[in-house]
Amino acid sequence: GNSVTQMEGPVTLSEEAFLTINCTYTATGYPSLFWYVQYPGEGLQLLLKATKADDKGSNKGFEATYRKETTSFHLEKGSVQVSDSAVYFCAFWGNTGNQFYFGTGTSLTVIP
Amino acid sequence: EAGVAQSPRYKIIEKRQSVAFWCNPISGHATLYWYQQILGQGPKLLIQFQNNGVVDDSQLPKDRFSAERLKGVDSTLKIQPAKLEDSAVYLCASSLEAPSGIETQYFGPGTRLLVL
Numbered sequence: 587g588n589s590v591t592q593m594e595g596p597v598t599l600s601e602e603a604f605l606t607i608n609c610t611y612t613a614t615g616y617p618s619l620f621w622y623v624q625y626p627g628e629g630l631q632l633l634l635k636a637t638k639a640d641d642k643g644s645n646k647g648f649e650a651t652y653r654k655e656t657t658s659f660h661l662e663k664g665s666v667q668v669s670d671s672a673v674y675f676c677a678f679w680g681n682t683g684n685q686f687y688f689g690t691g692t693s694l695t696v697i698p
Numbered sequence: 699e700a701g702v703a704q705s706p707r708y709k710i711i712e713k714r715q716s717v718a719f720w721c722n723p724i725s726g727h728a729t730l731y732w733y734q735q736i737l738g739q740g741p742k743l744l745i746q747f748q749n750n751g752v753v754d755d756s757q758l759p760k761d762r763f764s765a766e767r768l769k770g771v772d773s774t775l776k777i778q779p780a781k782l783e784d785s786a787v788y789l790c791a792s793s794l795e796a797p798s799g800i801e802t803q804y805f806g807p808g809t810r811l812l813v814l
Contacts, residue, residue: 592738618800629702629807630741637800675740679800685754686731686803687809688740 590687605663702806716778723792733789
């Protein structure tokens with residue numbers, strides 16, 4: 587069935603460190619892939635997305651590349667800031683069942 | 699542009715009581731979603747409306763949960779009677795068009811429910 591496996595947290599990094607949050611998916615076909623972010627006290631917000639294989643989504647210094655061969659969509663940022671502290675969710679839109687599937691979320695804390 | 703509004707933000711009830719949540723989507727958004735997010739898990743879709751019609755409610759526990767979107771704008775989600783395992787954050791989201799696989803969903807801040 588459809589599912590998302592996301593790197594478990596919590597993750598704690600120092601400011602300016604490199605960030606990778608792993609995400610792999612199981613789906614029928616080649617769905618669009620998304621990263622959502624939830625800042626403390628706020629609702630989920632779209633961070634970036636990619637709609638086909640080899641596409642790279644990017645926003646606010648974050649990047650993720652749609653890797654069809656490894657069914658992965660890992661989130662990366664070269665230099666994190668304290669303001670990046672949030673929970674990050676990987677998700678995809680299932681072609682069957684017509685609904686969103688979310689990972690369990692990865693909590694990131696960036697310390698000065 | 700105003701975002702998705704939800705109320706209340708927090709609710710504490712005892713098991714077997716009833717509770718209702720309200721959502722007002724972004725103006726002009728045709729599609730509205732309700733999600734349940736249990737602590738430590740990702741959001742799970744409960745029901746999806748296209749205007750005032752239900753598109754998908756396959757994961758809604760219909761023996762106790764109900765939802766409506768009568769005029770195709772705001773929506774209510776009700777639980778009656780509540781169980782301990784219903785403790786979660788209930789998220790409302792909306793999107794401009796019907797789900798196409800690439801449509802962006804905009805989420806409200808959620809209602810945190812605690813059932814004692």
